[in-house]
Amino acid sequence: MKSATVSVIGRPSAGKSTLVNTITGMKVSITSPTPQTTRNKIRGIYTDSRGQLVFTDTPGFHLSDKEINKRMQDVTVSSLSDSDMILYLIDGTRKPGKEEETVSDLILKAGVPVVAVINKKDILSAAQVDEAKSFLSERFPSSPVLLASGKDDDGVDEILIELFKYAPEGELMYDESMYTDQDLEFRISEIIREKTISSLSEELPHAIYVEIEDMEYSEEEKHVWIRAVINTERDGQKGIIVGRGGENIKRIRKESFREIRQIFPGSTLTLDLRVKADPKWRTSKKTLSRIFNG
Ligand SMILES: Nc1nc2c(ncn2[C@@H]2O[C@H](COP(=O)(O)OP(=O)(O)OP(=O)(O)O)[C@@H](O)[C@H]2O)c(=O)[nH]1
Ligand SMILES: [Mg+2]
Incomplete structure (x- = not known):
């Protein structure tokens, strides 16, 4: 049996919450086109015959000195340090700039296995995919890089396959009928x-x-x-x-x-x-x- 905690990390609006909802098949975390929708750690639990993955959806990492943004950054950073693995989502429609570099630096510092996903496949051009791929392969040379659409449930099974590959052996952390632990x-x-x-x-x-x-x-x-x-x-x-x-x-x-x-x-x-x-x-x-x- 595999059992792991997985932090879902990325910039605002990368599609983290949408993907966690698709994976769990439930409405676990709210979503919207407005960046910085998620404000807390939101747990989404996925269990099948391979084992259990406990996802933590996090606030999109936004570079800003405002008190509220610093709080959200703290929530995300604290999640990075207490997970077995990281699922790093990048929004292929946006150019990777300073903010993306900061996020990836934080992920690298966590020192745990990373599965990288170029999300929003359904609306990406070939040039956008190439740009995202070269950013990720340079920064995470030993991590798998996948292409997916969380919204359309395309490429999501492949994400689970990769995560289970890296997941450590262990007992289930939650009953298999549970999909979230929010009050x-x-x-x-x-x-x-x-x-x-x-x-x-x-x-x-x-x-x-x-x-x-x-x-x-x-x-x-x-x-x-x-x-x-x-x-x-x-x-x-x-x-x-x-x-x-x-x-x-x-x-x-x-x-x-x-x-x-x-x-x-x-x-x-x-x-x-x-x-x-x-x-x-x-x-x-x-x-x-x-x-x-x-
Ligand atoms: N085209 C497309 N849109 C997507 C996809 N996944 C998410 N979106 C859209 O992107 C927007 C942001 O999605 P969220 O899931 O809320 O993004 P998030 O990363 O959780 O955002 P924050 O909580 O603000 O950090 C919404 O309008 C989603 O419908 C996808 O795979 N394809
Ligand atoms: Mg969100």
Whole structure:
């Protein structure tokens, strides 16, 4: 039996979370076209007759001195140092520059086996593939370099084959029926954040965080009651989230409701969704520590 922890590392929007969802076959980690969607370590567990791979999806590594970015960098770096292997994803549509070099330096420093993947195969030109290949073969001469599309589930089996090749022998770390170890409140807040992000444009997704204020479950009535808050950074941003006539928040609620209900099959659900301002939370050490708990 093989058993290994695998950190999924790469720049923002490389497709890390999409790939972890494809591998596990479940919605483990939220995704969006906005870079820096993932903010925490998110575990996705894959088990088959070969053994178990416990993936840690991480925040995309972004070079920036802002406090919030430093927190996210810390989450990613801490994951690098506690995994048996690294799955390094690069987005073939973007030229490898200073940021990519910094990410690959960090990976090399971790000193564990690396499987490198050029992702987004479905939209890459031959020249883009060549450029990514030469970057990776120069930096990781002894690592396999694969081409895949996490979104289309193309080349993903080959990634698993390579990872199992390098994985050490060991017992399963989780029961084979498990696909994530996230607590319920976190998962629910992430679903709401995803639906909020997808309703917004430009910078606003970075200005929000979601918290579950209260959650109760009645075994007798088979009913789940959740009160959640979408926090914005400024008072003026609340109106954008609510939208004209409440249209936007209604859509966020409806889409969140549909997905949260799947977590509680056989139960009914009340989702009370509110919008509040938490001024300057992105520079508040206390709030950041609560959100970026690793
Ligand atoms: N064409 C194409 N798009 C992809 C692929 N994988 C992911 N994407 C898209 O790329 C965007 C980012 O995907 P995510 O999975 O959220 O990327 P990520 O690396 O987790 O991003 P961060 O969490 O911000 O670091 C989304 O719009 C995805 O739909 C792929 O294989 N092909
Ligand atoms: Mg992500």
